Amino acid sequence: MRAVWAILLLMPGAAYSAPATTPVSVAQLQQWLDLEHGKPDGKVASQLSRLELTERPSAVQLAQWMAEFPGKRSRNALIQLADASAFFNLPQADIPPDAAPNPERQHQLLAETAEYVKKTLTRFPNFYATRQTTHFEDTLPHQYFEPIATTSSGRGGSRSMGTAGMSVSETDYQPLHRTTVYSAVVQYRDGVELRMIGKERSLQETGLTTSGEFGPILYIVLKDALSSDITWSHWEQGSAGPNAVFRYTVPQANSHFAVELQQVKGTQQVSPAYHGEIAVDPVDGTILRVTVIADLAPPYQSAAADILVEYAAVTIGAQVYVCPVHGVAFSKMPALTRGEMSTSLLQTQMNDVSFKDYHLFRGDARILPSSAAAGNAASATTNPPVNP
Numbered sequence: 001m002r003a004v005w006a007i008l009l010l011m012p013g014a015a016y017s018a019p020a021t022t023p024v025s026v027a028q029l030q031q032w033l034d035l036e037h038g039k040p041d042g043k044v045a046s047q048l049s050r051l052e053l054t055e056r057p058s059a060v061q062l063a064q065w066m067a068e069f070p071g072k073r074s075r076n077a078l079i080q081l082a083d084a085s086a087f088f089n090l091p092q093a094d095i096p097p098d099a100a101p102n103p104e105r106q107h108q109l110l111a112e113t114a115e116y117v118k119k120t121l122t123r124f125p126n127f128y129a130t131r132q133t134t135h136f137e138d139t140l141p142h143q144y145f146e147p148i149a150t151t152s153s154g155r156g157g158s159r160s161m162g163t164a165g166m167s168v169s170e171t172d173y174q175p176l177h178r179t180t181v182y183s184a185v186v187q188y189r190d191g192v193e194l195r196m197i198g199k200e201r202s203l204q205e206t207g208l209t210t211s212g213e214f215g216p217i218l219y220i221v222l223k224d225a226l227s228s229d230i231t232w233s234h235w236e237q238g239s240a241g242p243n244a245v246f247r248y249t250v251p252q253a254n255s256h257f258a259v260e261l262q263q264v265k266g267t268q269q270v271s272p273a274y275h276g277e278i279a280v281d282p283v284d285g286t287i288l289r290v291t292v293i294a295d296l297a298p299p300y301q302s303a304a305a306d307i308l309v310e311y312a313a314v315t316i317g318a319q320v321y322v323c324p325v326h327g328v329a330f331s332k333m334p335a336l337t338r339g340e341m342s343t344s345l346l347q348t349q350m351n352d353v354s355f356k357d358y359h360l361f362r363g364d365a366r367i368l369p370s371s372a373a374a375g376n377a378a379s380a381t382t383n384p385p386v387n388p
Contacts, residue, residue, distance in 0.1 A: 021052040021175075026061065026091045029053065029081075033065060041071025048077035049175065053085035058094050058237065059310075076178050080136055083352050084176065086308045086328045087276075087291055096235040096242050101282075106232050109244055112285030113278070117222050120322075121191050121215040127316050128187045129323075130357040135181070136350040139174035140335055176348055187361060188214050210351070213309050213324040218287055220257060221278065224250040236279055239312075243289075244282045249275040252297070259294055259305045262333055272296045272305075286322050287311060303346060304332040317360045327353040 024032065029051065036044050057065070062082050066075055101109065187194040193214045212220070225248035233247040250257070252273040260267040276291035294305040308328040313320050329351040 021050055023052050023054045026053065026055045026057050027093075029057075030061075033068065037068070041069075041073050044069060044071065045073035045077040048074065048081060049177075051081065053081050054088065055091045056085045056088040057082055058090060059239070060237075061094075076134075079134065079352055080176060080178065080350070083136075083328045083350055084330070087293055087306050087330070090236065094237065096237055098235045098242065100232050100234075101244070106246075109280065109282060109285060110226070110230065110246070113280050113287060114222060114226065114285075116285045116287065117215075117218045120218060124188055124191070124214065124321060124323075125316060125319070126187075126189045126361040127358055128185055128361050129355050129359070130183055131186050132181065132183045132354045132356065134178060134352040136176050136178050136352070138176045138348045139171075140345065140347055141171055141173045176350065186214075186355075189361060191215075210307055210327065210329045210353075213327060213355070217292070217307070217309060218290065221248075221276070221290055221292060222287075224248075224254050224256055225278070228254045230278075233277060238279075238281075238288060240281075242282070243279045245277055245279045247275070247277050249273075252295075257292060257294070259296070261300060261303075270296075288322075300334070302332070303334065304330060306330045314358050316358045323358065324355045326355070327351075329353070 032047075032051075036047070062078065065078050069075065069078065100106075193211065193216065225246075228248065228250045230246050230248040233245045235242045236245045237243070250273060252271065255271040255273055257274050258269055258271055260269050273295040274292055275295065276293050277289070278287060279289035280287050289308070289310050292307040296303050296305065306329070309324050310326040311322050312325045314323040314325065315321075316323075330348075331350070332346040332348050335345045335347045
């Protein structure tokens with residue numbers, strides 16, 4: 001008889017062809033969705049997985065699509081489409097035609113934004129919130145090497161006779177798809193964002209992660225941008241009115257943005273050049289959206305490490321604060337192949353993050369008069385606790 005055992009390897013430079021996707025604009029996707037109303041959830045989701053947006057849908061547009069297609073699989077597919085396009089431009093039709101503010105007003109607005117960021121870290125009370133992450137990734141093809149061992153039977157039972165040959169099979173490439181959803185608690189105490197606590201922390205620490213959404217990312221990006229190149233871009237319609245959008249570029253020499261690249265043993269931290277957008281409330285300079293797009297140097301120029309954070313008013317206790325409510329992290333990083341990192345074989349990962357359930361973090365204490373304290377002590381002595 002024969003026994004078969006297999007070794008799973010990811011071959012370097014393994015040739016594979018990803019399923020073709022159809023690029024569509026926001027308007028084209030809207031036309032397609034108009035024709036899909038009433039069709040089964042799974043069929044709609046399957047069709048959406050074959051599309052790729054070339055523009056970023058507005059929050060209003062995405063909310064409309066989610067309401068029109070409430071099925072779980074369709075909603076996940078729409079989130080994946082929107083997040084993958086989160087770093088693209090809005091459709092031109094969604095950009096208000098209002099004239100740009102004059103240079104003096106632009107300078108004043110940036111000064112107000114800098115003042116806002118300076119005070120942000122000291123405005124927050126001690127609090128905790130739930131961070132829910134939906135993780136997406138693609139699956140690279142793997143090759144299975146299957147040595148076929150031969151055995152023979154005798155008086156003493158079966159004994160190995162060696163190998164009869166080697167067969168090779170390969171798994172198919174799977175495009176970006178949802179793999180897991182997990183939640184964790186993030187604490188902000190005395191101006192410091194603490195490590196997250198949750199059942200899935202080990203998964204989060206080994207996969208795609210971000211930190212600094214509660215202030216540090218704003219401080220770093222604005223400080224680097226103001227010392228580099230930041231210019232007016234356009235107006236953008238927000239939930240409460242038009243937002244002012246600035247575009248910035250930071251060279252590597254001025255960069256304080258950290259990216260950790262996975263290595264065979266551990267990680268390598270680099271501070272690459274990067275660029276992105278900052279959307280602010282023109283009334284008071286409050287930052288409402290920030291994007292960070294890394295410009296990685298060779299040999300990682302084909303890799304990606306991009307972050308989006310959106311902020312909105314949140315009530316904590318009896319006060320209203322502007323806090324992160326949604327984020328996207330997108331990466332393409334070298335895959336491990338035969339014990340080496342391949343710069344030509346990249347795996348895509350993406351996190352859709354929501355922040356919710358904000359609560360004040362505080363403890364309660366009681367001060368007892370000496371007579372009450374003595375009575376409590378006596379009660380504890382005469383009635384000691386019983387251990388089960």
